[in-house]
C-alpha cells in the first residue's frame with residue numbers, strides 16, 4: 001500500500017492570465033484524478049473565488065490529455081474514497097458564482113468527462129475523444145454522468161455512449177450542445193480567449209442540472225434499449241443498470257436522479273461481474289510486468305522479423321507483424337510450401353477486405369512487407385526469428401543450429417513449440433540467453449493470448465523486449481516458466497481429463513458441453529476437442545502409454561480415434577459434421593463407442609449432474625493452476641486467469657478460474673476436491689498445498 005500512496009502525487013497547478021484563473025490538472029500519464037489532484041483542484045477553485053481580480057476560471061489538463069478520470073493506481077485503496085471526492089468537486093465547480101470553462105484536449109474519459117459536464121461552459125481541441133467507459137469494468141458513470149450527459153446531448157446519443165463506453169470525437173458532439181466551441185490550435189489559449197469573451201459579453205452561467213431532457217417518446221425508447229441490451233449483454237448487469245440510471249433523468253428531478261445513479265453504482269460495485277471485469281482489467285496490466293525484470297530494463301530494437309515455417313501457425317504469426325507494419329521474412333524448405341503459405345495469408349486478408357474491415361490498399365501494403373525465402377542466409381538481418389516448424393525435437397534442434405550460425409549477434413530466437421522443452425532447444429545454440437518461447441494460439445492472427453516462455457537462461461532484456469513487442473502486435477502476453485504444456489495446456493490436460501472421466505462415468509459429451517457452455521465457456525470441451533483434432537492428444541497418449549505402462553488409459557477417446565474420428569477435419573469426432581458445416585450433431589455411433597468403452601472398463605453408468613460436471617472441470621483447472629503458481633511457473637494467480645480468459649474461452653464475467661475459486665470460497669473448493677478424491681480415488685484431487693494453506697488461513701488466490 002505504501003508504494004501506491006507514494007505514486008499518487010499528482011497536483012493541479014494554479015495560475016492567472018489577467019482576469020482568467022487557470023487550474024491545470026497535472027498527474028502524468030493521463031491526469032488521473034487521484035486524491036492529491038482532487039485536493040489541489042478544490043484549492044485552485046477557492047483561490048480563484050477569493051481573488052476579486054479573477055472573473056472566470058478555466059480548468060484544463062497538462063500533457064497529452066485532459067483527464068482519464070479516476071487514478072487507477074488508487075483503485076482498491078482507501079485514498080480512492082478520501083474526500084474531496086469527485087462528486088464533491090463537481091458540485092463545487094458547478095456552484096461557482098464565477099463562470100467555469102472546461103478545456104478538453106486529447107482524451108476525456110469517465111470522471112474526466114463528468115467534471116466538464118458540471119462546468120458552465122465546455123470547449124475542446126480538435127480531435128479530442130470523449131467517453132464514459134465505466135460499463136467496460138462493469139460499472140456506470142457514478143459522478144453525475146448518467147444525469148448530466150442526456151441533459152447535454154439528448155437521451156439517445158447519451159444512452160448509446162454510456163451503454164457502449166465507446167469514445168466519440170468532440171466534433172461530433174459539438175452540434176448536439178456538449179461543446180460551446182471547438183478550438184483549432186493551443187487549447188489553453190483558446191479556452192482563455194473564450195473565457196474572456198464570456199466575461200466581456202456577460203454571458204449568463206448555465207448549468208446542466210436545471211435543464212430538462214426532451215424526447216418525443218422516452219418510455220418507448222427506454223423499453224427498446226432495455227430489450228436490446230438484455231440480449232447483447234446477457235451475463236453482464238451493468239448495461240441494463242446504465243439504462244435504469246439514465247431513465248431517472250426523464251422522470252425525476254436532478255437530485256433524485258443522482259441518488260438513483262449512486263444506488264445503482266453501489267449495487268454494481270458489489271456485483272461479481274464487475275469484480276471479474278475489474279480483476280481482468282488489472283490482470284492484463286499486471287501480466288505485462290515481470291517481478292524480477294525492472295521497468296527500465298533496456299529493450300532491443302525489433303525492426304525486422306523472420307518466421308521459420310509457413311504452415312498453420314507460421315502464416316498467422318507473420319500476419320501479426322505485417323499488421324503492425326513490421327517487415328517479415330518467411331522461410332520454408334520448399335517453394336510449394338512457401339506458395340501455399342503465401343496463398344493462405346492472402347486469402348485471409350481477402351476475407352477481411354470482403355467484410356469491409358480492410359482496404360485493398362492496406363492489404364497490398366501488408367503483403368508488400370512479406371518476403372519469402374528458402375535460404376537461411378536471408379535471415380541475417382532479422383532482429384527476431386520465430387520458429388514454427390514441425391513439433392519434433394530433432395527438427396527444432398536442426399533449425400536452431402542453423403539460426404545460431406546465421407542470426408546476427410543480439411537477435412532474439414523464439415520457438416512456438418507447444419510441448420517441447422525450451423531449455424533443450426536453447427541449449428543447442430551458443431546463445432541460450434537470446435532464446436525463449438513465444439507460444440501463439442491458433443489462429444495466431446486472431447487469438448489474443450501469447451505465452452512468453454522464459455527459459456532458464458533467457459536474458460531479462462529479451463523478456464522485456466518481447467513483452468513490449470507483444471503489446472505492439474496487440475497480444476496479451478503472459479510469462480510462463482518451462483513446464484510441460486506451459487500454463488494453459490498443462491491445466492487443460494486435467495480439465496479434459498475430467499471431461500473424459502465424466503463421460504466414462506455416465507455423462508454424454510453433449511451433456512458435458514451443454515453444462516460447461518451454460519457455465520459460460522465459449523465452447524464445451526468436446527466441441528473444442530473436435531475443432532482442435534482428437535489425434536493430437538491421441539498421439540501424445542500413445543507415447544505416454546509406452547513411457548509409463550501403469551498410466552490410466554483413456555479408453556473411450558482412444559476408441560474414437562481408432563475409428564478415425566479425429567474431429568471436424570474428418571467430418572466426425574465426438575459429434576458428426578455435415579460437409580462444409582461446423583454444427584456439432586450428436587451421433588449414435590459415438591454413443592455405441594462410449595457404451596463399449598464403459599463395458600471394457602467395467603463401469604456401470606450413473607446419472608451425472610450438471611453441477612458435478614462444472615465443479616469437476618473447473619476445479620481441475622483451479623487445482624493445477626494452484627500447483628503452477630506454487631512452482632513459480634506463473635508469477636501470479638491473475639496471470640493464470642489471463643491465460644484462460646484470452647486463450648481458452650473462459651467466461652469473462654467469471655474473471656478466470658482462480659478468481660472463480662476465490663468467489664466460491666477456497667474452503668468450499670477444497671472440500672469438494674476432497675470429496676472427489678474419496679469418491680474417485682484419483683490422486684489428482686489431493687488439494688494443491690497452496691489451496692490447503694490459503695483455505696486454512698482464510699486467504700484467497702487472487
Ligand SMILES: NC(=O)c1ccc[n+]([C@@H]2O[C@H](COP(=O)([O-])OP(=O)(O)OC[C@H]3O[C@@H](n4cnc5c(N)ncnc54)[C@H](O)[C@@H]3O)[C@@H](O)[C@H]2O)c1
Nearest residue numbers: 309310311312313332333337388389390391416417418442
Ligand atoms: N496448430 C496449432 O494449433 C499450434 C498452436 C500452438 C503452437 N503450435 C506449434 O507450432 C509449430 C508449428 O505447427 P503448425 O500447426 O503450424 O504445423 P504445420 O505442419 O501446419 O506447419 C509447419 C510448417 O513448417 C515447415 N517446416 C518443417 N520443417 C521445416 C524446416 N526445417 N525448415 C523450414 N520449414 C519447415 C513445414 O513445411 C510446414 O509448412 C509446432 O511446434 C506446433 O507445436 C501449433
